[in-house]
Amino acid sequence: MLWEKESRKEDALYLNMFAISGGSATINEALSGIRIETKDSTWNKNDAVSMQRRTEGNEHFGNGYWNDAMEMYNASLRYAESGSKNISLAYANRSACFLKMKRYNECLIDVELAKEAGYPADLMPKLDRRKEKCLKAIEEGAAEATIMKYEPILSFEPDEHFPCMANVVKIGRDAEGKVGLFAKEDVDVGQTIIKEKAFMAYVYSRYGWKCNVCLKEYGNFVSCSKCTVAMFCSEECRGNSLHDYECGLKFCETYRLNTEHGLTGGHAFELNGLIMRVVRSCLVVIDMFASVDELMNFVEQAIKSDRNQIPTTLSDVKLQYGAFLKLPLKSNFTTLEDDALCVVFEAHKMLLDIPKLKTIFNLKKYRRFLMHLISHHYLVLDVHSNIASSGFSRDSNVPWASSTTGVMVGYLSHSCAPNVLVSTFHGNSVIITVRPVRKGQQIMNSLLLALLTLPKDQRHKMLWLERRMICQCVRCDGVTASLAQCKRMRSDPVYQYLTSKQLNPDDDEAMQTMIDKCKTFLRKYGQLQWSDEIGNIAQVYVTLTYLQYRGLMSSETILETS
Ligand SMILES: [Zn+2]
Ligand SMILES: [Zn+2]
Ligand SMILES: [Zn+2]
Numbered sequence: 001m002l003w004e005k006e007s008r009k010e011d012a013l014y015l016n017m018f019a020i021s022g023g024s025a026t027i028n029e030a031l032s033g034i035r036i037e038t039k040d041s042t043w044n045k046n047d048a049v050s051m052q053r054r055t056e057g058n059e060h061f062g063n064g065y066w067n068d069a070m071e072m073y074n075a076s077l078r079y080a081e082s083g084s085k086n087i088s089l090a091y092a093n094r095s096a097c098f099l100k101m102k103r104y105n106e107c108l109i110d111v112e113l114a115k116e117a118g119y120p121a122d123l124m125p126k127l128d129r130r131k132e133k134c135l136k137a138i139e140e141g142a143a144e145a146t147i148m149k150y151e152p153i154l155s156f157e158p159d160e161h162f163p164c165m166a167n168v169v170k171i172g173r174d175a176e177g178k179v180g181l182f183a184k185e186d187v188d189v190g191q192t193i194i195k196e197k198a199f200m201a202y203v204y205s206r207y208g209w210k211c212n213v214c215l216k217e218y219g220n221f222v223s224c225s226k227c228t229v230a231m232f233c234s235e236e237c238r239g240n241s242l243h244d245y246e247c248g249l250k251f252c253e254t255y256r257l258n259t260e261h262g263l264t265g266g267h268a269f270e271l272n273g274l275i276m277r278v279v280r281s282c283l284v285v286i287d288m289f290a291s292v293d294e295l296m297n298f299v300e301q302a303i304k305s306d307r308n309q310i311p312t313t314l315s316d317v318k319l320q321y322g323a324f325l326k327l328p329l330k331s332n333f334t335t336l337e338d339d340a341l342c343v344v345f346e347a348h349k350m351l352l353d354i355p356k357l358k359t360i361f362n363l364k365k366y367r368r369f370l371m372h373l374i375s376h377h378y379l380v381l382d383v384h385s386n387i388a389s390s391g392f393s394r395d396s397n398v399p400w401a402s403s404t405t406g407v408m409v410g411y412l413s414h415s416c417a418p419n420v421l422v423s424t425f426h427g428n429s430v431i432i433t434v435r436p437v438r439k440g441q442q443i444m445n446s447l448l449l450a451l452l453t454l455p456k457d458q459r460h461k462m463l464w465l466e467r468r469m470i471c472q473c474v475r476c477d478g479v480t481a482s483l484a485q486c487k488r489m490r491s492d493p494v495y496q497y498l499t500s501k502q503l504n505p506d507d508d509e510a511m512q513t514m515i516d517k518c519k520t521f522l523r524k525y526g527q528l529q530w531s532d533e534i535g536n537i538a539q540v541y542v543t544l545t546y547l548q549y550r551g552l553m554s555s556e557t558i559l560e561t562s
Helices: 023-032 047-062 066-079 085-100 104-116 121-139 235-239 241-246 271-286 292-304 317-326 338-353 355-360 364-384 449-453 456-467 483-491 493-500 508-525 532-550
Strands: 169-173 179-183 192-197 200-205 385-389 401-405 420-425 428-433
Touching: 047 066, 047 085, 066 085, 085 104, 085 121, 104 121, 200 271, 241 271, 271 292, 271 338, 271 364, 271 401, 292 317, 292 364, 317 364, 338 355, 338 364, 364 385, 364 401, 420 532, 428 532, 449 456, 449 532, 483 493, 483 508, 483 532, 493 508, 493 532, 508 532
Parallel strands: none
Antiparallel strands: 169 179, 192 428, 200 401, 385 401, 420 428
16 A cells, blocks of 8 residues: 555545554554653753752762763753753763763863853862863873774775775675675675665664764763753754754653564564654655655655666765665565554654644645655665664663664675674664675675574564564575584684673773684684574674774673573
8 A cells, every 4th residue: 555546647645544544543542552652741851850860870980880870961961951050060070981981082072061061160170180181191192092993994995886885895686686785806704894874863762872863972962952852962963953853742761672572673662762763764854855745756756766776876865865765675565564554643643743844744645645655764664774772771771772774784685694794883884794705695684683593483483573574595494504513613712712701891902802703713614504603603793893883891781692
């Protein structure tokens, strides 16, 4: 029913999706069973809450948990009322976190932010001492030793037409004619072959963790002056119109894992997050066009054109959007399942509640079009979003979670025996080789990290539930490493080291040693057929890389090896 019209007449309206499924009454009934948090006074700016968050931050700080402390100081900023001294105090305390994290430049910026916000004169000497410490460290060259040294960069020269892709990879078609990525030459383990800025990005939970617009982490965030949800990393992000639309919409910071199927991916997210993600994706593209008619024309052209057309470049946002619309949907689904329809219904309502959009979607044909647009986006996001979640922190059952969707990453095909995996960094998707790739081979990613070590029946169940997909990869075909090979891998000292080692994320050097050992192992055994041992180490490798990008120098993470 997606993109179907009421009749063949040229000016026919798109079908009313909500009527087809039994009317909005049915949808409302379904929605009533779903807890969507409504905005109430607990979402307002409130100095008492702001102060409480700062106190909680101080406790974390006292225990040496800089990440957790910083998140609480950010929460303190989000809740602080206009002109409140809580603002300057939170900036000042956050500068102390940055100092401990050896992020001296950020520390200096926060010191200035605290002063500008009217930091109390009697406390000023403390702040000045911090600034001096910072300047001294920078002078001594310590600033270079900060986190940014791990920022991922392409391991090769970028492709001429697709700068986010290394020139050892090309876009082509697989045996079935579907668009895919292929190696132009042999590529070693541990190479970054794609680093793509997200086309769509969204923060699901714990808003003090990332910039609301670009998903940068650990910035000198400034809070939205109106709501308690958004923080921005820069003037540019603050000036972005996305949050202007969203500010004041109902958000849901609570987060519930849908454990019904034991899932951890997209479907595990509370519907509220799914609704907000699709709302955000529509806002991105509505803003891209001068009028709804222009948007409609563009989308209709893209839908009608060949889905398997290989783009020649993705140099501007409209080209990216065209490619986004053509990404394969869940088994070419064109009918929405019930929960998806609820998401679309709610997103439609939410978008049309935004005064500016109510004005421009002023005709029935526009509003019908919007139903289909939201549905199409929902289906693309459902398959192609890369969800980063960094687990639970010590005092909260809400994981840090965000979603990024890139076009190039969407061209990766799935295999349960992948040769690359996806990591994320500041709203970028980063594709790293985890096995040696031969010239001409297709670049294959595993949709879910969990699949790497699961037996076939569980993989298939998961892939069906998540993607309505029946995998026919080599591993699912039963081609795996022999028992003797598995035994050899398990008795390899490198394997034993990696599976017995407790990770201490404070120790940069130990972390790097582990990463190097992962590469050694994957280089040695990665060309064998798949085995749980390879899956195990590939998983450890990509997790470590992710931690290293994020510069988790403190408390946070304990590595889990299965
Ligand atoms: Zn930003
Ligand atoms: Zn706001
Ligand atoms: Zn498979």
